[in-house]
Structure formats: structure tokens, C-alpha cells
Amino acid sequence: MTAPTLPMNLIPAPNLIAALPEFPTLRESLAFQTIGLIVVFIALCSIWVLLEIIGLYFRRNGNQTAATPTPAKAPSDGTADPATIILVAAAVHASLGAGHRVHAITPAASSADESGKR
Amino acid sequence: MIESLLDFLSTTGFPLITWKMTIMWVVSGVLLWLAVARKFEPLLLVPIAFGALVANLPTRGVITAEMGADGVYESATFTVEGLVLPSHEPAGTEAGVGDVRQRIKVERVEGGLFDFISQGIKLELFPPLIFLGVGALTDFGPLIAMPRTLLLGAAAQFGLFITFMGATFMGFTAKQSASIGIIGGADGPTAIFLSNKLAPELLGAVAVAAYSYMALVPLIQPPIMRLLTTQKERRIRMQSLRKVSKLEKLLFALVVMTICILLVPDASALISMLMLGNFLRECGVTERLVKSAQNEIINILTIFLGVSVGLTMAAESFLAPATVKIISLGVVAFGCSTAAGVLAAKFMNLFTPKNPLNPLIGSAGVSAVPMAARVSHSEGQRADPNNYLLMHAMGPNVAGVIGTAVAAGYFISTLGN
Numbered sequence: 001m002t003a004p005t006l007p008m009n010l011i012p013a014p015n016l017i018a019a020l021p022e023f024p025t026l027r028e029s030l031a032f033q034t035i036g037l038i039v040v041f042i043a044l045c046s047i048w049v050l051l052e053i054i055g056l057y058f059r060r061n062g063n064q065t066a067a068t069p070t071p072a073k074a075p076s077d078g079t080a081d082p083a084t085i086i087l088v089a090a091a092v093h094a095s096l097g098a099g100h101r102v103h104a105i106t107p108a109a110s111s112a113d114e115s116g117k118r
Numbered sequence: 119m120i121e122s123l124l125d126f127l128s129t130t131g132f133p134l135i136t137w138k139m140t141i142m143w144v145v146s147g148v149l150l151w152l153a154v155a156r157k158f159e160p161l162l163l164v165p166i167a168f169g170a171l172v173a174n175l176p177t178r179g180v181i182t183a184e185m186g187a188d189g190v191y192e193s194a195t196f197t198v199e200g201l202v203l204p205s206h207e208p209a210g211t212e213a214g215v216g217d218v219r220q221r222i223k224v225e226r227v228e229g230g231l232f233d234f235i236s237q238g239i240k241l242e243l244f245p246p247l248i249f250l251g252v253g254a255l256t257d258f259g260p261l262i263a264m265p266r267t268l269l270l271g272a273a274a275q276f277g278l279f280i281t282f283m284g285a286t287f288m289g290f291t292a293k294q295s296a297s298i299g300i301i302g303g304a305d306g307p308t309a310i311f312l313s314n315k316l317a318p319e320l321l322g323a324v325a326v327a328a329y330s331y332m333a334l335v336p337l338i339q340p341p342i343m344r345l346l347t348t349q350k351e352r353r354i355r356m357q358s359l360r361k362v363s364k365l366e367k368l369l370f371a372l373v374v375m376t377i378c379i380l381l382v383p384d385a386s387a388l389i390s391m392l393m394l395g396n397f398l399r400e401c402g403v404t405e406r407l408v409k410s411a412q413n414e415i416i417n418i419l420t421i422f423l424g425v426s427v428g429l430t431m432a433a434e435s436f437l438a439p440a441t442v443k444i445i446s447l448g449v450v451a452f453g454c455s456t457a458a459g460v461l462a463a464k465f466m467n468l469f470t471p472k473n474p475l476n477p478l479i480g481s482a483g484v485s486a487v488p489m490a491a492r493v494s495h496s497e498g499q500r501a502d503p504n505n506y507l508l509m510h511a512m513g514p515n516v517a518g519v520i521g522t523a524v525a526a527g528y529f530i531s532t533l534g535n
Binding site: 020021022023024026029030032033035036037039040041042043044045046047048050051052054055058059062 | 261262263265266268269271272275276279280282283286287291292293360362363365366369370373374377378381382517520521524525528529532533
């Protein structure tokens with residue numbers, strides 16, 4: 001079976017294919033190179049433009065996500081932040097006196113599941 | 119008894135040794151030394167050197183396919199033995215004048231081991247499949263984060279076209295010149311793919327030159343980079359790259375493949391496999407396939423590709439003045455591509471003075487991933503030890519791979535018909 005051949009008007013740049021002889025002259029060679037570089041630049045510039053457009057969308061989308069205020073996450077690993085420790089220690093000192101020390105602070109369970117686990 | 123011994127000796131390979139073969143043994147030895155002792159692209163130079171050695175030994179039952187006078191491999195030289203069966207071809211099928219059709223039950227096919235392996239090059243299978251692995255190994259994130267570096271990858275193709283002109287002046291045909299020029303792209307699989315298509319008689323020399331110069335990137339590029347940049351330019355610190363999402367990377371693979379195939383359909387085998395490999399890598403749900411592409415597939419093919427290329431280096435075709443010319447033109451191609459990349463970065467800085475590019479990353483546009491990017495980084499650190507250019511240089515580096523594939527597609531579409 002022979003491969004189907006394209007009609008001449010459907011072959012990309014038929015003039016160029018026909019124009020370059022086996023041993024091209026300087027002028028022919030220069031024209032060939034220029035067209036080649038243009039093809040490479042068109043391909044990569046097209047990708048550049050599309051990537052900029054895609055990137056613009058993603059950057060905008062990313063910024064919106066960053067701008068949305070998110071509530072501070074409650075400590076869940078059993079540790080408390082320094083301000084809480086100072087507050088609790090001060091409250092213990094005020095109510096029970098200097099003879100008592102705080103050994104550990106465990107956040108209260110915030111959900112039924114956690115309560116159940118404990 | 120002596121007669122029998124002499125008869126046996128006449129069947130050995132010794133009488134078939136020629137002086138050209140012995141020179142090629144030395145060439146193979148040098149390539150092995152470069153690969154093993156100097157670690158110059160060992161993964162490819164070792165199989166190439168071994169293949170070259172096999173091609174220049176009087177082997178039997180290993181290589182049988184010959185290259186025709188027109189430089190085209192005759193892959194249909196296998197001797198097929200079998201039984202002729204009655205034809206059941208439906209009536210009305212087109213057949214040329216004098217076309218005798220018969221069905222043969224093949225019982226034995228005679229062809230050497232390497233003959234079959236090297237079908238992968240002759241049928242243009244290995245380079246695109248290697249690109250599958252390259253795609254699976256490459257992170258296009260730096261390029262997506264800074265897409266203007268695509269221009270550096272395009273500019274670095276300048277050397278490729280300049281060398282084309284130089285080769286035509288040195289008496290090579292247009293097809294041969296294109297095969298030599300592609301050395302400047304510093305992309306081994308693409309160079310092999312194009313050479314096999316346009317000038318298979320130069321395949322061995324082109325592949326050896328391409329891989330040798332890729333290994334010599336740390337020696338060839340720095341003097342050109344220093345010559346074309348000032349100390350101040352080399353110290354330019356570039357802005358940090360933004361984080362690129364998974365969806366962007368997936369879209370990139372599809373966009374690049376579509377645009378490149380639409381513009382240069384002849385590059386579709388290379389580009390589609392490159393982007394398939396990258397899509398597999400980035401989609402995150404085909405881990406097993408990615409691991410295979412990154413390891414087993416690319417490693418097996420590298421062995422076969424290297425040996426097949428080496429097998430084309432038979433003394434009769436390799437020991438020719440053309441080989442010396444190709445190797446000299448390869449340096450020109452590399453040098454021009456490096457210079458064009460650096461100068462393009464400087465030119466682009468005229469338009470973006472507030473967010474300039476360090477011109478050293480322009481040289482990475484010659485592909486040679488990731489060696490060229492490492493050279494840009496180390497040159498940057500020589501000027502400013504706290505300047506980290508590696509990730510920025512990866513952008514033009516991978517853009518160079520795409521640019522070279524597009525250039526190869528252009529050569530094939532214009533010269534390959």
C-alpha cells in the first residue's frame with residue numbers, strides 16, 4: 001500500500017521545498033536560515049504568549065486565594081502559644097498563690113469526636 | 119594436518135582485518151577513555167564506543183544490513199526462508215505492473231543481532247522514545263514561571279542555522295548541512311533523529327560530535343560567556359521564581375504539543391513523546407509509568423541507541439575528510455548558539471530594565487540539559503558567590519530542547535521531501 005500524497009496546494013510552503021537545491025547559494029542559504037529562525041521564533045513566542053495568559057489567570061486566582069482572610073488554626077497538638085501560657089500561669093498564681101506551678105496546659109476538646117477519644 | 123589448520127585460520131577473522139579497522143580500534147579506545155576515565159557523557163559514549171568497535175571487527179552473524187550508495191540503510195536485506203502459500207488476497211486490490219504477490223509462511227529470518235537492534239534508529243523509534251524519558255525527567259516549572267526565557271531557547275538556535283550555511287560552503291549538501299547544524303542544538307536524540315532522516319551516512323560522526331561537545335560544555339561555553347558579558351552583568355540577581363501549580367504544568371504540556379505539531383508536523387514524534395512523558399510526570403496519577411519512563415525505558419533505549427550509533431561508525435564511512443569537517447563545524451555550531459543566547463538575554467534587558475535577566479542564563483538555551491544550566495550557575499557564582507542562577511537557567515535550558523525539536527521539524531519538512 002502506498003502512502004497517500006498531498007496535493008501540492010496542501011503541502012506547507014511548497015515553494016520553499018522546491019526552492020532549495022542540493023547545493024544552495026549564499027542567498028538561498030540565507031533565505032532558508034531566516035525562514036527557519038522565524039519558524040522557531042513563532043513557535044516559541046506563541047508558547048510564551050499562551051503561557052503568559054495562563055500564568056496571568058493563575059496568578060490572579062492565586063492572589064485572590066491569598067487575600068481571603070482565613071481564621072487562625074486552633075492548636076491541636078496539645079501545645080499552647082506563649083501568650084496563653086502566661087495568662088494561665090498568672091491566673092493560677094493569682095487564685096492559688098505562689099506555692100503552685102503549672103506543669104502542662106491541655107486545650108479543651110473542641111468536638112465530640114475528640115472528647116470521645118480522650 | 120597443517121592444511122586443516124590453515125583452512126581453519128582462513129575461516130577466522132584475522133585475514134579480514136584492514137588498517138582502517140585498526141585506526142577505528144584506536145578511535146574506540148579514545149572514546150572509551152573519555153567516557154570511563156574522564157567521565158565525558160559515559161552513559162552514551164560507552165555504548166557508542168563499543169558499537170564502533172564491533173562495527174570494525176570482522177563479525178559474522180551480527181551485522182548484515184548495509185548502507186546503500188545513496189546513504190540509505192537497506193533494512194530489507196534479511197534473508198527470509200519459508201513456504202510459499204496460495205494467495206487469499208481479495209480481488210480488486212491495486213497492484214503495480216509486474217507486481218507478484220505471494221504469501222510466505224516465514225520459517226527463518228537471517229539477520230544479525232545488532233541489525234535488529236539498530237532498526238530502532240533506522241525506523242526512527244529510539245529518539246522519540248528517549249524523549250519520553252526526557253519529558254518524564256524534566257521539570258518545566260522554571261520555564262512556566264518565567265516564560266520569556268523561551269526567547270533565549272529560540273535565539274540559541276541561531277548557531278544551528280549559521281552552521282548550516284558554513285557546511286554548505288564546505289561542500290556538504292543541504293541535507294547533510296542540516297544534519298551537521300543540528301549539533302549546535304546540543305540535543306543528542308534530536309541530532310540522531312534528523313541525521314537518520316536526512317543524511318544517514320553522517321549519523322556516526324554527527325552523533326559522536328554532538329555527544330562529545332555536550333560533554334565539553336563546561337570547557338566550551340565559559341570563555342564565550344565571559345567574553346560577551348561584563349562583571350556587572352554577571353552579578354545581576356534575578357527575581358525569585360513564582361510557584362507553578364500542577365494544572366499549569368499540565369496545560370503547558372498540552373499547549374506546547376499542540377502549537378509545535380500544528381506549526382511543524384514533522385517534529386510531532388519528538389514533541390509528542392516529550393510532552394507525554396512530562397504529562398505523565400505532572401499528572402500525579404501514573405507513578406508506575408513515570409518511574410518506568412525515567413528509569414527502565416530510557417536506560418534500555420540508551421544502550422540500544424548508543425550501540426546502534428556506534429555500529430554506523432564503520433571505518434569505510436567514518437575515516438573520511440568529512441568527519442574532520444563535521445567535528446570542526448560542531449564547535450562552530452556550539453559556540454554560535456552559546457553566543458546568540460547570551461546576546462539575546464542582553465538584548466531583552468534593554469526592554470525590561472527593572473526586571474533584568476542575568477545574561478549568563480542565555481547560554482543555557484543550547485539544551486544540553488542540565489549541564490548548560492549548571493555552567494550558567496557556576497559562572498554566576500564566580501562573579502557573585504551568593505547568586506543562585508541554577509533554577510533561572512533551567513528555563514532557557516528546557517526551552518532549548520523545544521527549540522531544537524522545532525528546528526529539526528523545519529529541516530525535515532523543507533529538506534526531507
